[in-house]
Amino acid sequence: MATTPDASSWAALLLFLLLHGSLSRRTADAADTITASRPLSGNQKLVSQGDKFALGFYRPAGGPLSNWYIAIWYNKVSIQTAVWIANREAPISNPDESQLTISQDGALILLNQSKSVVWSSNNVHNATLPHVNNSSKEAMTTVAVLLNTGNLVLSDASNASHVLWQSFDHLTDTQLPNMKIGWNKATGASTRLVSWRNHYDPSPGLFSVEMDPGDNSQYVFLWNNSIPYFTGGKYDRNTGAFSGIPEMTPMISNSMYTFQYVDNDREAYFMVTIKDDSIFFRLTIDASGQTRSTVWMEDRKEWMLFFLQPKAKCAVYSMCGLFSRCAESALPPCSCLKGFHEQSPSSWISGNYAKGCVRNVDLQCRSNSSAPKKTREDKFYMMNNVRLPDWSRGVPAESVGDCKAACLDNCSCSAYSYNGTCLLWYTDLVNLQDSLDGSGDSIFIRLAASELPDSKIKKWRVVSIIVGGLVALACGVTACICFLRKRAMQAVLPSTADGRLATFKYSDLQLITKGFSEKLGSGSFGSVFKGVLPDKTVVAVKKLEGLRQGEKQFRAEMSTIGTIHHINLVRLLGFCSHGVQRLLVYEHMQNGSLDHHLFAKNAGGLSWSRRYQIAVGVAKGLAYLHEKCRDCIIHCDIKPENILLDASFVPKVADFGLAKLLGRDFSRVLTSMRGTIGYLAPEWISGMAITSKADVFSYGMLLFEIISQRRNVEKGEQAGASMFFPVLTAKKLLEGDLLLFLDPESVDEIDLEELERACKVACWCVQDAESSRPSMGEIVQILEGFVDVGIPPIPRYLHVLAESADHAEISVSE
Template identity: 40%
Template sequence: MAQPAPLALLVLLLLLAGGSEFLAAAASTDTIVPGKGMPGNQTLVSKNGEFELGFFTPGSGIHYFLGVRLRNMGEYSPTFWIGDRVGVINLPGVALEIFGDKLYIKEDGVSLWWSSVAGNGSSSSGAAAAAAVLLDNGDLVVRDQGNPSRVLWRSFDSPGDSLLPGGRLGLDAATGANVSLTFQAYSHNGSLRVDASRRNGFVLTTDGIDSRGVFPDWMVTSQDNGSSLVLNHPNATNSTEFLQFNLGQVSLMRWSDSTAGWVARWTFPSDCKSGGFFCGDFGACNTTTGGCECVGGFTPSYSDEWRLGYFVTGCSRSLPLSCEANGQTEHDDSFAILDKLQGLPYSPQDEAVTTDEDCRAACLNKCYCIAYSTESGCKLWYHNLYNLSSADKPPYSKIYVRLGSKLRSSRGLTTRWIVLLVVGSLAVASAMLALVLLCRYRRELCVSSKFEVEGSLIVYSYAQIRKATGNFSDKLGEGGFGSVFRGTLPGSATAVAVKNLKAVGQAEKQFRTEVQTVGMIRHTNLVRLLGFCVNRNRMLLVYEYMSNGSLDAHIFSEKSSLLSWPVRYQIAIGIARGLAYLHEECEDCIIHCDIKPENILLDGEFCPKIADFGMAKLLGREFNSALTTVRGTMGYLAPEWIYGQPITKKADVYSFGIVLFEIISGRRSTERMKFGSHRYFPTYAAVQVNEGDVLCLLDSRLEGNADVKELDITCRVACWCIQDEENDRPSMGQVVRMLEGVVDMEMPPIPASFQNLVEGEDSGLYSEESWHLRTQD
């Protein structure tokens, strides 16, 4: 009798047969009810069998996201994402569950995302038990089991970047939801919302710039006096359509059997001359022919779609960058000049170097740098180039675009050796893939002899930490809790940040217990703890590395890259979501106690992540002594700190309000300078918000380029957060909903302590001398 195949080999064969998404579709269910969730490797199927809900991966990524897609279309099926695009990696530990009247994404028992309740966002009473089903139109709904017609939440109210027929844009009178499409990629943001002032009108916003258009009558149905538009079902039978919103472009896509691809039935803007993002990543508009072309060294990402006239998918590199080739450190990438181009989509980042060679080297040393120019100082472009077109008088005549690595092709290898190299590489890759899969499903077999695994964290020896950090040679910064060093994990090219905690006298067993608690906390906007080390009186924490550093380096420094308003607004919302998770979703409420720009880190895509959370747990009884430095951080602390009152999560809310003002203004709130008749910026800001003049609070470097409505909302939220009485401040959950525009808010009052400040004197509540007197232990 044949022996059973090893697990790793079976999984490998499954992957080769159907791709990584095979695992996500291994089984299916038809409903989600309390006590019966949907595991990450299953799908929820609609009754008509046309749609399925599951955890899928976009492209070749490693993260899985919750989404709905058309069944039986394979690689051609679009995915309609749900929720806040919370990514997970380990599918066996993920589940979609119902608890009360909400739907939760949980990873290893920790909630990563949850649905809100339809209507005003408050919990609905009377729903004894809820159930989630996928309707035949692709809408995921949570409804009352006792009254199935009563819908508590639906995915059509948060459609992401695409809309299915029957879906709505604009105000839903039944639920109170104001639905819009959104798009975000790297430092670019976009939205598509209803313009009720015109029949079938809409506003397409890209990086803060509005374009107004009109949907044709056959495409949408206007409701509620034009405040909402419903996408019509296609006229043709057995036809599949959906509205796709990409950066700077919205299209009605229809599946074509004759061409075996998606065809844009209607598009706005309709050509590359009137739509700057029409040609996608690294695509350039030929203003003579009106067609799209890829810049040198790039080819169409999806040639079939380009052939059918849909170019927004853009272009991809013909060769990979050297830094993307298995952690290769040798930079042999070349650069090519782009001639006669205009309309680069976002401001380049300034680099403080003086020579052309140093500018080129600066770009090479950043894997996400894709172009540079030295015409007026060193300018770097990151991630992608959009909105390229030919022009007679471009703003930059010499832009050097980074091309892929020629390392392999320049070695002069013979065909025989190339074949051997490919075969050998495939054999090694197959073995590594089998090992990785075996590790994923049989974790107990994966514990390296170099490391000790404790729960979800790795326990490192002190020698390993010293080697990883080069004997602590690359110092990233220092704070109240210790110094932070950059390092590289042994046996990989993964960069990490190692925090060397100041000696706190904590018992090792207690410290390990608290580290495990903090290590279980996972959220998109919280810095991930990877492992730790305990060696006598040394205590070190190993975190994921944030390539763009801390927020203060970007909003206060004149030498740093200027963050646009859309990026700042998304950073503010991300911080709020992270704090809301710590306060309201963790098993034990975690108060950060030190929210300030230095403790907000930014990843490669400028997504904010809160650092140093859970220090109260980690430092235990010694936390009070560690807080002496924190209490000296003038300007971020709530009044209850100063007066010795009990500290609650509302202290974090106050600090967040101050940080909001700094994100808006690009200046320290504690700067001693004149703001009109005031010397303390939050006082000046509170007055201006009440007078309705918020543009004067915006960072002058942005030259007024901001969405005034978003700016007004952010300023009002900041003023509510810094109220003197903690009961007058909103919770962080309420802050998130206010920033997202889900709930309206009244004009905040000017805090009484601000009104009592004597301008120009040093005896006020926030004067430096008074501050130090009040914060003495």
Template identity: 40%
Template sequence: MPPSCAVVDTILPGQALAVNDKLISRNGRYVLGFFEISTKSTENTASSGYLGIWFNTVPKFTSEWVANRDSPIHNTTSLELTISKDCNLVIFNRSTKSVVWSTQANIIRTNSTIAMLMSSGNIILRDYSNSSKVFWQSFDHPTDTLLPGPKIGWDKVTGLKRRLVSWKSSMNPATGVYRFELDPSGVNQIVSSGVWNGKYFSSPENPGYTGPISSNLSYVTLVNNDQEKYFAIINIVDEHVVVRLVIEASGQAKEFIWFEGSQDWSMAYAQPKAQCDVYAVCGPFAICNDDVLPHCSCLEGFTITSPEDWELDDHTGGRLRNNHLGCISNKSTTPMTDTFYSMPCVQLPQNAQEVEAANKRCAIWHNGLLNLRQLQCSSTTNSNGETIYICVSGKDVQSLENNRRQIVIGVVIGFLKGSISIAVKRLDHAFQGEKQFRAEVSSIGAVQHINLVKLVGFCCEGSKRLLVYEHMSNSSLDIHLFRNNSMVLNWDVRYQIALGVARGLAYLHESCRHNIIHCDIKPENILLDGLFVPKIADFGMAKIFGRDFSRVLTTMRGTFGYLAREWITGIAITPKVDVYSYGMVLLEIISGKRNSQTPCSSGEDCDIYFPVHVAHKLVEGDVGSLADQMLHGDVNLDEVERACKIACWCIQDDEFDRPTMGEVVQILEGLVEITNPPMPRLLQAMTEA
């Protein structure tokens, strides 16, 4: 066999690329070769082999194109990539003497055909002596990723259509249910849509969206002539930045950027912005909630169809009933009455059959229930939620009643703990074992600090979990910051709240016997006692780590708007994720509004994201306008400036640029000076997208 071409960009006639060899583009940016993905099941761990192209300069493995996405190879030892007798590029199995995958181009016999990995990330099959004679290219057959250069659209002469199709899950490159393409109706817009049970769907709430599909790092061009109609990403000037557009298994189209020297990708934007806007993202008989992770959860009386797919973020399989309804099953020997349970404050799907009943307009669903969405409704919001009634089996009703009965008993026992006022929290969907739950409660219960809420007790029986806390008479911080009917906190109180929260986090990170990452710092989890002393609460997502470890691996958790980029990129986390969340909370303490609601004076741009607005104002030396307008200027400008600087340092892209919470405390106390922070590049890119 001729020598392999492991360090070049071309496969010549008679040559072969072995399993452990690679093609590398001339600019060093892309690699073509074989790779494996390991998947775990309840029984064993298996590996699937693929031929693909990935980014050579990005430390985190990221595929750009997969050849055999729907035909994984389970034994890769005898594979090679070569040019066959019919001049096609093929994956050949030497053991079975069979072709596993082929470019399947209709090529008229030539003297020589070569395969070349271009600096654009395109693998082409062309004539050796005539570089303009291209027989096949991967850019005509994209998978889930669009790079600068290739086209998405169709060739009006040949009929070739190019579109992106999502992976089935985060660990399975097989053809998924979502696609990203030019609107086939001819309208000049881009449509993200899903294939569901063999049929085409587009979301009634978001049937299509138009540009700009671009950021400050790239832009899109649309071409429509007699030969073809397509859109493409136009390359950026900065060669040290990599841009890619991906249609993810979740159904969202996302643009990611990688800066030279970075360890991972940064997300510039997502479309649709809300995960629950994606059609059928949770599958049937599930409800989607944009404000929690994971977004999808089961309706009462239903269970996950495929837990393995669920763990890989593929929720489209939906749920099945735990028990058949008595009205349609005659197998039960014990009669049980089916009934309806109500779910208030939801956004209902659009595909219902509307009927008039008892002088009220109703909507009835049969078969699969899709696109049910949980809203955050209260008397102080404008959310117009509706109520849905789900029919459940009598067996499930009995189980629900037993749960409620045991919960009431737990609350009664809680109020027999002397004369103190307490708050009881029920942990839903707590799947951890009793031993693990008791160990974590024991560790958190031993934590004592003035700025941490005190755990009075707990109840643990089977899958049921109750936590008993000391009661906070002034409720949570979000009520006082964001609700119009609440008392306005003066600046001194706000600053002391910021300092108290910082001290509590510093204690968790640095002074506990077992250090703790809270993982969900937000105003809702900061409680205020009668003197407005802040106390960090809700350790349901907390992660305990030993002093010998600087990082801890955990599943994504927390609340959007307060999540550090480490959560999104999936790397192991450190206490710096709490630092990032604290920075976001501090900005909201300063402004009195959610960061997405920029408070600004007349004549200013009110659409800019508030953290970016703060960074601009620090450069201009104008911080007085950043404080809550309800304070009418009655603030300490030095403290406002100090708090703004700290917040912007806390939300830096790179966790190593963020201070520790101990350092934040010293800065707030005025013991350490602080310089102007740089603009976080990721936030800037998101704002300009």
């Protein structure tokens, strides 16, 4: 029998709905708040009222997968950009089992999976927190709220104006609007910016910005908390700018921001305020020691730089570390001195040069009585037109010879300079820079004798003795020719020992290549010949064909390409511009090109491990071209013939930057690929704009061939999807059976995880849509196991290539 609800039932229902609505609103209102009973964990995040900022667990892009931090970032910016990090020196490994919560004593604390305190607003470290009683009155007295200014505030729950702690008092590397850089005169506490250690590690780095302790009206940049290297000068209240930055004055009058300087009895500080709160503005000191003021451009989806200090990279103290030189116009700006090498090559590749360089060979001090008597005395390498390093010491000397002797007599002396005054350096060399105006000094770097060849004078004596002996044996004519040939070759090589690009004469290149008689091969841009320099260095000389640029533009391009140095890129040593002739001189690769090792009849000399490392090396080289150079360099011709191997089988990408020399007409590149199931991305065929993703496609096709050690379609075989290796690989990936098409004898030596990783990467690289292909930087991370990737779909374009392989050549008109 049905019943009708009475009045008491309706009242109970109404009370439930009211309570439920109240609780729901409280939960929604608390999206920006942490309490003892509502901690933060896993993928949860706080969002400020106004949605401008978010707080949660954060991992820097490209950093270790196990390093997580509590961070504040912009909530509406598509590129996750951290502006504050709590535990920058103590990352956690498992955010799902960690908590950001309120402790019993009212502090904001971060607990790891072991319930140990790894960070606290009260600076409690490495302590084990006792069990928190959520009903404790003390634990409920404070709350942490994320404000829409980006400030995380810990305050009394019953009185929000009673602030106990705030993130704006504990800056990291970023200054936001309304953040203060200065100091509290009563407590002596200061607020300053400290850089990250590198792009992937937010722990405190070497560089910082703070108010000058000796002069409150200016700020100062410090290296290692001790050595000042830049200041903007004193603040002028009348102009609103710093005396050392006059260009700041017109910027202030019509700027989106206002710069403030306050100095009273309680505190002194600098602060920036924004006139329009919808603008996302930040000032950051980066790992290279420069501060960058940037604004988010929503239409371009990127941060736009509008202010940089100091402007010169080389003005940053120890920018390039020890025993290096800084060249403002070079890219990268840092290079090791002759006789030295990078202490941490991986750091240099990522753009962090702080660890500097170390000697190749230890010095042999002549005052060392234990040294063998036959040990040759240390020598000196002269560098001209440089700004001398810091920390020199003057000693009495009447001549450059006396100055040199004074350095040799002291085992701690690493260099000397003489210009009427003798300067010695007893410490590691730091801040050695190229002089931009040509008014620099000369310095002599001390090296072990084995690092420097015998002088030319001694070589001439040997040549003279040989010529005299030949004349005595009545071979005067032959001896004279040889003598003249030797003398000409001595002048061929402009000094490339310091890493600078050399300019060759055409006659010199004819001489060292013996009239271009020994051809190493030919490629998309011309023929390559073997040459030998006077110091017995073997080089490869490429004769460019089809070049349309004038000499001035060609030299400008060469100066750019010549500054690109990476272990996986063939190094350009010099060039020649003679009439219409354009020639390039490269380092010679002893093991030739990759195709000879992959596709030769007796192939098999490359183990799986070596082939995998070649794939990783090629990816790193392309990632450097795409992402680390000043302008993105698209190769446009990635194939095994353009991958060279040195004596240790380290892969080096050749011919990078040459496509640009031919202008926007890439017909020469495409003609060289005619007749192959090759390496062309579909956008070449469709006429779409060419981006770095075209190189990614070509890399994917190359990777298929590295995996299989054969052309994607062998000559003489029927093509079609059934025999086309890329399609076969994609199908076997979906079926989970990659071993089916491998040689049974080689299965045991193959790392199956690496094989699956390589096959996935290859298939993702050749996706039809550019947006579906990974970047080369992402490919490196996947191949090295830092990032996992799913199974890709089979691209339609692979079927098109397979089915047309035996019927038509791939060609593209201009």
